[in-house]
Amino acid sequence: MPYLYNTPEDQQAMLDAIGADSLEDLFAPIPAALQLDRSLDLPPALSEIEMDHTLRTLAAQNAHGGNSVCFLGGGSYDHFIPAVVDTIGSRSEFYTSYTPYQPEASQGNLQVVFEYQSLITRLTGMDVSNASLYDGASATAEATLMAASATRTRKKILVPASLHPEYRATVATYLKNLDLQLITLQTPTGVLDPDLLASALDDSVAAVVLQQPNFFGCLEDAHRVSQLTQAAGALLISAFDPISLGILQPPGAYGANIAVAEGHGLGTPMSYGGPYLGILACDQKLVRRMPGRIVGETVDRHGKRCYVLTMQTREQHIRREKATSNVCTNQGLFALRATVYLSQLGPQGLRETAQLCLQKSHYAAKQLCQADRFTLAFDQPTFKEFVIRDAENNVASLLQSAQRAGYLAGVPLAPWYPELADCFLVAVTEKRTRAEIDGWVQALTTAQGACSKRPDLMAQP
Amino acid sequence: MNPEELQYAKTHEWVAVAETDGEKIATLGISAFAVEALTDLVYIDLPEVGKQVTAGEPFCEVESVKAVSDIYAPVDGEVVAVNEALPDALETLGSDPYGAGWIAKLKISSEAGLGELMDHAAYEKQCSEEAH
Amino acid sequence: MRNTRDTQSLFELSRPGRRAARLPACDVPEREITDLLPADAVRQAPPELPELSEPQIIRHFVNLSTQNMSVDTHFYPLGSCTMKYNPKRNERAAAMPGFAELHPYQDESTLQGMLAILYEMQEMLQEISGLPACSLQPAAGAQGEFTALLVAAAYFQDLGETRTKILVPDNAHGTNPASAVMAGFEAVTVQTSAAGYVDMEDLAAKLDEQVAVLMITNPSTLGLFEPNMQQIAEQVHAVGGLVYLDGANMNAILGITQPGAFGVDMQHYNPHKTFSGPHGGGGPGAGPICVTEKLAPYLPAPIIVKELRVAKELRVASCESRERKESRVTSCESREQATAAHNPQLATRNSKLPYFRLDTNRPKSIGRVRAFFGNVGVLLRAYVYIRTHGPAGLRRVAENAVLNANYLLSRVQHILPVPQGNRCMHEFVASASELKRQQNISAMDLAKRLLDYGYHAPTVYFPLTVPEAMMIEPTESEGKETLDAFAETLFRITEESAELLHEAPHTTPVSRPDEVRAARQPVLVWNG
Known part of the structure; x- marks a missing residue:
């Protein structure tokens, strides 16, 4: 066991000092009828190397900051974390x-x-x-x-x-x-x-x-x-x-x-x-x-x-x-x-971070809305997030298509706002570059509507 | 006030009743014994003037660093005055519990609770029993 | 050795014009702020944050860190907190970009590895509990209690019953009665006997059909397994009530017994205790809960469900990335290989592969108690802990936790009597009241002096039912030598003069802070 350090000799000496016959004896206060008469039905123990391998395998099944560009927000944001x-x-x-x-x-x-x-x-x-x-x-x-x-x-x-x-x-x-x-x-x-x-x-x-x-x-x-x-x-x-x-x-x-x-x-x-x-x-x-x-x-x-x-x-x-x-x-x-x-950023750093969010998000919204398909859902000032309306009302397949191109492109609003089912929420943080934003615009504007049947397929395993 | 002339509740509040303009007003505080037992008091949450109180029910709280203690109303009535200076000078609860350390004045609506109170001697006896 | 210059307040270290962060130049066309934002929404002056250089920041916080005791630096027998070793492989796992850089609103098809872990976590916690349903959502043990009590309330409302009371033994953690009130119930205290067990007469007197739930900590905060557990559960069930287990002390019973087997209807876990998630100087924790079948419909949503889908469909749905312009997404092949590697038995192309889905369609659910899925970073560490132990390993954790506690009890009881007897589970509560009477040495004095000898103090003055309480929990990740040395130190301290102890600690950066002053005139922010 990785994190125990009593040897068998230690354990015996300790049991002797306690006056107990065995480890089982220590659990005598738990009525026998309640004690588990089998091992827990859990997967067998993994060594650190096996665990590491399993975790890497599972981690590789996720789209994440290392292999996708994140434009998702709604309370959780891809902000930069200084070393x-x-x-x-x-x-x-x-x-x-x-x-x-x-x-x-x-x-x-x-x-x-x-x-x-x-x-x-x-x-x-x-x-x-x-x-x-x-x-x-x-x-x-x-x-x-x-x-x-x-x-x-x-x-x-x-x-x-x-x-x-x-x-x-x-x-x-x-x-x-x-x-x-x-x-x-x-x-x-x-x-x-x-x-x-x-x-x-x-x-x-x-x-x-x-x-x-x-x-x-x-x-x-x-x-x-x-x-x-x-x-x-x-x-x-x-x-x-x-x-x-x-x-x-x-x-x-x-x-x-x-x-x-x-x-x-x-x-x-x-x-x-x-x-x-x-x-x-x-x-x-x-x-x-x-x-x-x-x-x-x-x-x-x-x-x-x-x-x-x-x-x-x-x-x-x-x-x-x-x-x-x-x-x-x-x-x-x-x-x-x-x-x-906050110590690292200081007043200027925080201000510049906020400025970058503001400028880049407005740039992103403006670029995307040059396509006829997309408009801003609300005529209000925004900071780093905005809601886009898809004139083709095909948000799910649009976002899936962008996902295949490596962009986590937006959060669909349908689950919370049925009246905004043709809308999605976009966040642009200080980490996004102009190239990423342009690529995101490209991914959304060239998305094919043809895959709209896919969600149905997914729903029926 | 002279502690020997006051009346006391089992819950360690002292009470002095006086009559002004035909109305009976109870002034109350907490006893020196209670202040000592509560150790370093740090905060008092005074009741609002106008609050109706019921004999035997808590109507105010005092806090030490790691404990909260209720102060119980000895009689039915209405809070007509509170010691506004007290929260900023809690040490007066210790230095002058029966004078500058008073907590509130109640206009008595029913004297029923007064009968339950002890005189100084009886209260002293209770304290000496609690101390053991 | 101690550097007190750099541990001055951040605000004292600040100098105008200093800065540590350099942000990139804006690479998009910049517009005037006044074109983008209404004037009255814009801040007049930047926030008054300190202005520091990066080396200063590092020196400040590194020096502050050295003013803490921690599990990695000291024996930390803080009772009821299970301060066990925090494995470094868990930390590495949680920091992997494939987990740490996941956004909560990613599509579930892009989260299959994460959801596989969380699904497995639900299953493993259910097995350890012996309870068939699990929600990973609550953010901490106290929130788990609150969530479970809301589940109970929803269950009784569904039955058309109005139950108003929650019974809580007097030695329970304060969160229990506080959670009861937040969930809309009245908390009713049940007495415990001198031996530390639930007083069966008092329980009988308070148990009626108004009782929704009895909350019990078992093993208790006194480190005792409740001998009448079955009887208590039967009596609560007989009036239609439910039994809730505060799972703070699960470390003692992993693989030994299952709460579901001793009559528990719902429980929370404290993964930061039992499953070694670090305590983080006060948090984060997590508070997943497990419940019986009849309570499952009321759990917070979402729950992760596993479906089997034909490999071909999965391939089309989540992996068709042929057209993508850059290879940012893990390639189709490697993803499939990855899935196959995790589930070798499911590797063939036409067989069915597991697909993990977030089930949000739970009409009877109580709703949510926080945003997003749960404290995933903590759960991930717990997952690694459980997987690296396996069933035999978890049982050995419990055995060694109980062995260590009993051994330490046997070593200290001649100095510090343990009112509840000479055996315990994972912890015990000793009393310094004899020492106090005979030598004027209090539990607090012992606690403070232990710091001088390089030990973190046990929990003192809790539970309130034991005078001059010292609650000691060594955990399984300590060894006999440490326990021997600790016991010898305690004995040595009792030989020291009371005067010396009243002024202890003598070697720490500060000694006996004036808590009265702090509470009387609170200074809660820097105003220098």
Whole structure:
């Protein structure tokens, strides 16, 4: 066995010291009737070489960054990860440690989280940040619970259809068995209509969740939405894209009360959707309603500056059923990676990254829409994503065709928006070159509609 | 206030009842024994003025670094005042628990709970039993 | 040796004009930002991030890393956290571009290798549990609890029953009652006896038809296998309730017993504990859940299903890349060979090959608890762990985890009595209350002084049911020498003066931070 180091002699000496006859004897507290009388039905053990071979074989069956060009977005993006992020993220003093229960043995982790919190507040313009949550969707759900607890008697959460559909689904799941109601406002123009919002706001609304830029890549009228929301006494939850804040106004500038985000773009790989980094920052007055861990600065017994977990009475290990959330862990490793990433980019680097996303995505949209077949679905300003309408209404085979040419060309919207079944979502990050964009345009504009029968074939094995 | 003249709840709140303009007002805080037992208090979540409280029900919380403790209402009534200075000067709970460390004033709507309270001697006895 | 200059705050190290990243020049025609974005959407000034050089960044974080204890540097017997060795081959696997660079919305035909692993993971977790259905979606153990309780709620709603209560033993992890409340239930505490077991009388008193679920941690946080487990499950089932297993302590029972066999209807796993995914300084974890057949329809979607498709069709569907202009996509041949290599028995052209599909059409599903598929990076590490152990290896993991814990218990109980007896499963909870009374040495003092000797401290003051608790879990990846040395160190510490211990640790970068100050006047961001 690879990771055990007791020899048979050690084991015998240990059993003798315990006063046990055998290893089986140690399991005597488990009634015999409950003990498994066979081996687990699992594949036999692989050596490291065999395992490596199996993994390489399986990895080769996937289209990935090494053999395809990624134009997919919708909350997960092919942003660049600087080498320093991997170097620091691979320090086993970081990744093989755990929650800093003993601050004296965890100052490295604690200071990193304190720096992470500080960077997030500077990025967002919010007062405070927690030490991170699971991902953007669950952070959004936690924010709605925070808002509901802060506004007490208000029971409604308003979300526009332009909020990520999986975030809406997550919020719906979190609210399902609580005395709270989720109301979705339609967004036929690609953004939330402030008049529609105004008509839906009343003194029963606890919070409005606004994604900026939204799921379609469009910019919402955040200032107007914020004014309306605050005037109705509700809280504004902003779901932002951290990279966009190199160029876009931060949630704090338009008056968001809680800001949440999917933070994987700050140095964590796409990894088929997780694990990721849930960012949550808020106004000072909401700090005691925050879920999750928080690190604070203090001094030690010699008066030396240091860091500890603080305000722990909010948390489940102390308050149990009255806790602000059941969250236990944070995403320490990815908070670390985000901290290194933001340190590496600095204000200029983040701004340039955002600029490249902005310029390249607009170039891509413009080039593609020169073909008659393609138009932008929404007449709204966008940042790094946009929605393309296919006049031939043949999105599935179009994307399959591009895939065969080596392009992960877009995300079809049909599964979430039946009315947008002729549309797909495209993301262009700073990594895409003009040649790749031109190749993507070429792949989409020369795609043959002839393979439209293929999905049917696939459906019948 | 002189602790010997106060009344006490089993849950370690002290109460002083006074009559102003025909209304009975209960001032309450937590006893020196409780402050000591709770160790370094770090936060108090004061109730809102106007809140209706029920005898025996928690209406306010105090926190130490790793514990949360409820403060129970000794009588039915309405919160008419809270010690706004307290959250920023929690040390007064320790230095002057029966004076500057008061927590809230309640306008009593039913005196039923008052009968359950102990005098100083009885409370001292309870504390000495709890200490063992 | 210690470099304190470079571990100053990032903001103190920052100097205007310094920078580390160089971005490429824009290779597309640039347009004015004001043409592209409305003026009020554009940030006035860049965010006030620190300005640093790359060598400075590396030195800052590398020096900070040396201020941590970790599994790779120290014995880390933190009870209930299963701080076992984190195999490096798992890390390498998760970093392979064929896994790390997959987008969650790629078409499933481009993900067959990934989905094959995740499908197999579902199957393997089901077998280890003895439960027939699995969802890999939850992001952590606590989210697994929450998800399973929502599954239970949906099940009872379907039956037309309104059940309001979740029973939780008093020594359970705090996430259990917190999850119950988030799922819309009332958490009701069940007492445990002095011996550390569920108090059967109290259980009987609280068990009625309002009870939806009993959450139980077995082996418990005290490191004990619940002797009345079958009886408890029978009683809960008799009132129509379900039994949930907090799988935090699965390390003790891998291949020894299956939760499905002891009456469990649903459970979560903590792959970052049991299956060695690293703890990452606090995360990420993952919280896959397994459930019985009748609960399967309510699991979050999607679930991966395996279908057999005729090789010819597969070839047409996913591999027709003849026309492509560049060879970016793995060639058709190599992909087929790859599939065949993974499934040698299915290699012939006209036989059927497995095809893995994401099943989203699950009308009774509770929905989702997070975006995207799951914490795949963590699951992948767990997959490698299970595959490199096999059935015999996993059983030996459990045996050695239990052997190590019992051995350490036998070595320390003369100094630190274990109220719940002289045998345990994967961990035990010792009490320093005798030491405290006789020598004025608390569990905290011992914990802090252990740091000076190069050991991470056990979990202290949990569970709350044991006074001056020290919860010790050595895990299987430690050896007898380490345990002997640890026990001797503990003994040596008890011979030291109480005064010395009250001020410990003496060798760490900081000592006894003022937590009261941190909580009274919270300083949560750098404002220097």
